[in-house]
Amino acid sequence: MSSKRLYIQEVATRDGFQNEARFVDTDAKIELIDRLSACGYAKIEVTSFTSPKAIPALRDAEAVMQQIARREGVVYTVLVPNLRGAERALSCGVDEVNLVMSVSESHNNANLRMSREQSFDQLRDVIGEVRQTKVAINVSLSTAMGCPMEGDIDQAEVLGWMQRFADLGVHGVTLCDTTGMAYPSLVGALCAAARERFAALELTLHFHNTRGMALANTLTALEAGIDRFDASLGGLGGCPYAPGATGNVCTEELVHMLELDGYDTGVDLAAVLSASALLPGLIGHDVPSQLLKAGRRLDLHSMPRIAADGLPEQRAFSSGA
Amino acid sequence: MSSKRLYIQEVATRDGFQNEARFVDTDAKIELIDRLSACGYAKIEVTSFTSPKAIPALRDAEAVMQQIARREGVVYTVLVPNLRGAERALSCGVDEVNLVMSVSESHNNANLRMSREQSFDQLRDVIGEVRQTKVAINVSLSTAMGCPMEGDIDQAEVLGWMQRFADLGVHGVTLCDTTGMAYPSLVGALCAAARERFAALELTLHFHNTRGMALANTLTALEAGIDRFDASLGGLGGCPYAPGATGNVCTEELVHMLELDGYDTGVDLAAVLSASALLPGLIGHDVPSQLLKAGRRLDLHSMPRIAADGLPEQRAFSSGA
Numbered sequence: 001m002s003s004k005r006l007y008i009q010e011v012a013t014r015d016g017f018q019n020e021a022r023f024v025d026t027d028a029k030i031e032l033i034d035r036l037s038a039c040g041y042a043k044i045e046v047t048s049f050t051s052p053k054a055i056p057a058l059r060d061a062e063a064v065m066q067q068i069a070r071r072e073g074v075v076y077t078v079l080v081p082n083l084r085g086a087e088r089a090l091s092c093g094v095d096e097v098n099l100v101m102s103v104s105e106s107h108n109n110a111n112l113r114m115s116r117e118q119s120f121d122q123l124r125d126v127i128g129e130v131r132q133t134k135v136a137i138n139v140s141l142s143t144a145m146g147c148p149m150e151g152d153i154d155q156a157e158v159l160g161w162m163q164r165f166a167d168l169g170v171h172g173v174t175l176c177d178t179t180g181m182a183y184p185s186l187v188g189a190l191c192a193a194a195r196e197r198f199a200a201l202e203l204t205l206h207f208h209n210t211r212g213m214a215l216a217n218t219l220t221a222l223e224a225g226i227d228r229f230d231a232s233l234g235g236l237g238g239c240p241y242a243p244g245a246t247g248n249v250c251t252e253e254l255v256h257m258l259e260l261d262g263y264d265t266g267v268d269l270a271a272v273l274s275a276s277a278l279l280p281g282l283i284g285h286d287v288p289s290q291l292l293k294a295g296r297r298l299d300l301h302s303m304p305r306i307a308a309d310g311l312p313e314q315r316a317f318s319s320g321a
Numbered sequence: 322m323s324s325k326r327l328y329i330q331e332v333a334t335r336d337g338f339q340n341e342a343r344f345v346d347t348d349a350k351i352e353l354i355d356r357l358s359a360c361g362y363a364k365i366e367v368t369s370f371t372s373p374k375a376i377p378a379l380r381d382a383e384a385v386m387q388q389i390a391r392r393e394g395v396v397y398t399v400l401v402p403n404l405r406g407a408e409r410a411l412s413c414g415v416d417e418v419n420l421v422m423s424v425s426e427s428h429n430n431a432n433l434r435m436s437r438e439q440s441f442d443q444l445r446d447v448i449g450e451v452r453q454t455k456v457a458i459n460v461s462l463s464t465a466m467g468c469p470m471e472g473d474i475d476q477a478e479v480l481g482w483m484q485r486f487a488d489l490g491v492h493g494v495t496l497c498d499t500t501g502m503a504y505p506s507l508v509g510a511l512c513a514a515a516r517e518r519f520a521a522l523e524l525t526l527h528f529h530n531t532r533g534m535a536l537a538n539t540l541t542a543l544e545a546g547i548d549r550f551d552a553s554l555g556g557l558g559g560c561p562y563a564p565g566a567t568g569n570v571c572t573e574e575l576v577h578m579l580e581l582d583g584y585d586t587g588v589d590l591a592a593v594l595s596a597s598a599l600l601p602g603l604i605g606h607d608v609p610s611q612l613l614k615a616g617r618r619l620d621l622h623s624m625p626r627i628a629a630d631g632l633p634e635q636r637a638f639s640s641g642a
Contacts, residue, residue, distance in 0.1 A: 148622045181618045183581035184540055209533075210615045212574040216536040219505055246611055253533040260504035290567055294531045297502045301469045 005264045007042035007228040008255060009204060012279075013064075014045040014079055015248055016236025018055050022284045026060040026067075032282065033068045035275050040267040042228070043075040045098060049085035065092040077138065081112065086126045089135075096136040098174070099123045103161050104147030107178070111142065120164065127168045138172035139165045140206065145190065146181025155190055162198055172202035174230065177217070180210020184220040191224035206230040207249040208237065209288070214249035215257055222263075229254060233272065234279040234287030246288035252276055253291045260297060269296065326585045328363035328549040329576060330525060333600075334385075335366040335400055336569055337557025339376050343605045347381040351388050353603065356596050358392040361588040363549070366398050366419060370406035386413040398459065402433065407447045410456075417457040419495070420444045424482050425468030428499070432463065441485065448489045459493035460486045461527065466511065467502025476511055483519055493523035495551065498538070501531020505541040512545035527551040528570040529558065530609070535570035536578055543584075550575060554593065555600040555608030567609035573597055574612045581618060590617065 013033055017024055024032075029047075036044055046068065052059035061078065070076055077096035080086045089097050101119035102108035108116045123139070130137050143150075144158045162173050175194065177187075187205075194203055205221045205228070207214040218229060231254045237247030255267045273296075279287050334354055338345055345353075350368075357365055367389065373380035382399065391397055398417035401407045410418050422440035423429035429437045444460070451458050464471075465479045483494050496515065498508075508526075515524055526542045526549070528535040539550060552575045558568030576588045594617075600608050 146618060151619050151621055180615065183578055183618065185582045210611060211577060211618065212530075212571065212611045213536055213578055215534055216540050216578060219537050219540055250533065256532060257504055257534055257537060261506045290531060290533045294501065297467060297504065297532065298472050300472055 003262060003264050004227065005266070006222075006258060008040075008251065008265050008267050009043035009045065009077075009228065009230045010036050010039075010041045010233060010251060011045040011206075011230045011248060012036075012233035012236045012251070014048050014058070015230075016232045016234070017283075018048060018057050019236070019238045019247070020057055020283045022282075023057055024282050026063050028282055029060070029064050030067050032275065032278065033064070035271075035278075036233070037069065037071040037074055038268075039271045039275065040265070041074060042266060043077055043096070045077050045079065045230070046094075048079035048081075049088045050079065050081050062088060062092055065089070065094060075136070077136075079140070080126065082122050083126050083129065086130055090130065090133060094135060096138055096172075097126070097130055098138045098140055099126060099170075100140045100142060101161075102142040102147070102178075103153055103158050104143040104150045106149040107143045107147045110149065116161075123165075124168060127165075127170060131169060136172070137170040138174060138202070138204070139170050140174040140176050142176045142178045143181075144175040145177040145186055146179070148179045148181070155193060158190060159193060159197060162194060162201070166198055166201055170201075172204060173198070174204040174206050176206040177208055177214075178206075180208040180213070182207060182217045183213055184216050187217045188220040188224050191221045191226050195225045202228065204228045204230055209235060209246045209249050212246075215253065218249065218254060218257070231255075234276040234289045234292065236279065236283070236287060250289045250291065252289055256291055256296060324583060324585050325548065326587070327543075327579060329361075329572065329586050329588050330364035330366065330398075330549065330551045331357050331360075331362045331554060331572060332366040332527075332551045332569060333357075333554035333557045333572070335369050335379070336551075337553045337555070338604075339369060339378050340557070340559045340568070341378055341604045343603075344378055345603050347384050347388075349603055350381070350385050353596065353599065354385070354389045356592075356599075357554070358390065358395055359589075360592045360596065361586070362395060363587060364396040364398055364417070366400065366551070367415075369400035369402075370409045371400065371402050383409060383413055386410070386415060396457070398457075400461070401447065403443050404447050404450065407451055411451065411454060415456060417459055417493075418447070418451055419459045419461055420447060420491075421461045421463060422482075423463040423468070423499070424474055424479050425464040425471045427470040428464045428468045431470065437482075444486075445489060448486075448491060452490060457493070458491040459495060459523070459525070460491050461495040461497050463497045463499045464502075465496040466498040466507055467500070469500045469502070476514060479511060480514060480518060483515060483522070487519055487522060491522075493525060494519070495525040495527050497527040498529055498535075499527075501529040501534070503528060503538045504534055505537050508538045509541040509545050512542045512547050516546045523549065525549045525551055530556060530567045530570050533567075536574065539570065539575060539578070552576075555597040555610045555613065557600065557604070557608060571610045571612065573610055577612055577617060 047061040048058045075095045077098045078089045080097040231251035232248030233251045235250030368382040369379045396416045398419045399410045401418040552572035553569030554572045556571030
């Protein structure tokens with residue numbers, strides 16, 4: 001059994017909540033994040049400093065960032081789309097800003113309403129400003145494993161954008177499978193190439209479980225040497241292109257699998273499950289997490305009782321073969 | 322890219338339907354199976370010849386088995402728990418009987434209401450009878466990767482039961498992750514050991530997605546040389562120990578991933594998706610399949626329209642990073 005150390009980054013209060021119709025009260029957000037801070041995550045993406053008009057669900061970004069109880073050893077990061085967002089984030093004393101653009105032109109246009117080159121120009125300015133501080137800079141590259149409008153994305157395109165940001169001195173890059181288009185062999189090839197070419201970058205993989213492959217993709221990324229993963233409590237984080245589909249890879253399912261496979265995730269799975277159980281009350285609906293329903297692998301069950309007719313009350317064969 | 326041939330075996334009309342509260346009409350079952358026969362499966366588990374009292378959902382086993390239009394090249398198998406079931410199955414001219422017992426004593430008692438030794442004695446009699454015909458014999462070993470009541474199952478225990486059935490001359494064994502307790506490293510070790518020790522057996526892996534790991538476990542099984550997998554259309558097949566949890570690994574999600582990774586599954590994914598779309602109408606509720614909701618990886622979307630305020634109608638960042 002390996003005991004390799006992995007780094008798990010929680011994104012539910014950003015990538016999850018931004019998709020929710022119901023506004024989660026500021027106090028409830030703070031309470032949840034404070035609880036997550038005790039779970040052993042390497043990083044927590046607290047919120048997004050984007051326009052309150054664009055994402056009303058996160059219109060309380062300053063209040064949340066300023067009022068959470070920050071814990072030693074946890075990196076508190078926030079999503080930042082532009083210079084205005086970066087200034088707001090810096091004023092709250094974040095540990096890291098997470099800049100974002102898409103490697104696909106269509107998706108960048110749809111999501112950010114500008115061309116990739118315009119985005120890059122803006123982000124270069126942001127990076128220039130943030131590098132004058134001690135705040136770390138990560139760049140999230142959306143649609144790095146497929147664009148819902150354009151389809152396949154060339155690996156060379158992804159590596160090219162990584163290079164441009166590496167040249168600007170960012171400390172980390174996240175490869176985002178924004179709409180769950182990644183598949184294992186693609187992930188393996190991309191991760192191996194990225195890991196080899198950018199050995200000095202902190203590299204994160206961000207999977208969505210839209211088509212059920214998030215944990216399989218994680219396995220392949222691990223084999224390619226990736227040790228840092230975004231995940232979302234409860235599997236929050238829907239995708240507007242796939243109504244009803246699940247969201248980000250589910251934190252508790254990711255940690256559960258990785259622990260069973262002998263990895264040291266740093267994360268307290270029981271504490272994460274307790275936190276996940278609070279989500280339906282906050283957002284008003286069930287969450288995609290299967291583990292929350294089924295329990296951990298060794299959460300054992302008692303023998304079914306035998307009914308008067310000699311058949312188990314749980315129908316014989318109901319769990320089949 | 323590999324183009325290794327894999328063999329996909331559909332179990333929805335058995336492992337799926339047996340768990341459904343609503344009785345699916347016999348004609349509807351036949352129509353669905355006939356449709357599945359054109360999808361390229363290696364094998365279809367049509368029904369279960371168990372007591373109609375134990376599983377009323379499959380009380381029409383004879384009618385279904387006798388009236389489906391069997392297609393050359395597809396193996397039609399049925400679950401058989403005992404000698405009476407085997408006789409019923411043989412009278413319908415099945416290609417294969419799939420016998421079942423659990424490798425865990427508690428689960429065998431709960432599911433079959435007898436000890437493992439009693440089950441083995443019964444199945445030995447069944448095997449003796451069936452071996453006088455040309456009908457093939459597969460044995461499904463339930464709880465081979467964990468028992469919901471006992472927890473871990475020793476690999477030696479699983480291999481021991483495989484040996485006892487191999488010694489009786491069965492042609493295949495299915496290792497069943499009955500309640501979704503398998504995890505990748507366990508799967509890899511068990512499959513490698515089974516593959517090495519029983520090279521002459523047709524070996525099938527049967528995963529449930531109870532804790533989200535079915536596709537990850539499949540990847541590891543593939544690496545250990547497994548080429549044959551059970552799967553369930555729509556992901557049907559709940560587990561009584563995990564109310565609300567997903568069922569068997571979903572056929573369309575499995576085939577989608579395997580195709581993307583370059584395997585030849587023999588299965589027509591579009592035809593499978595069309596068949597899966599019929600399930601909610603038959604069983605009266607939504608199915609776990611994410612792929613049915615999200616569409617295939619390259620089922621592309623058009624650009625979101627921009628609303629009057631200059632924001633996309635789909636909220637900016639709603640698919641996040």
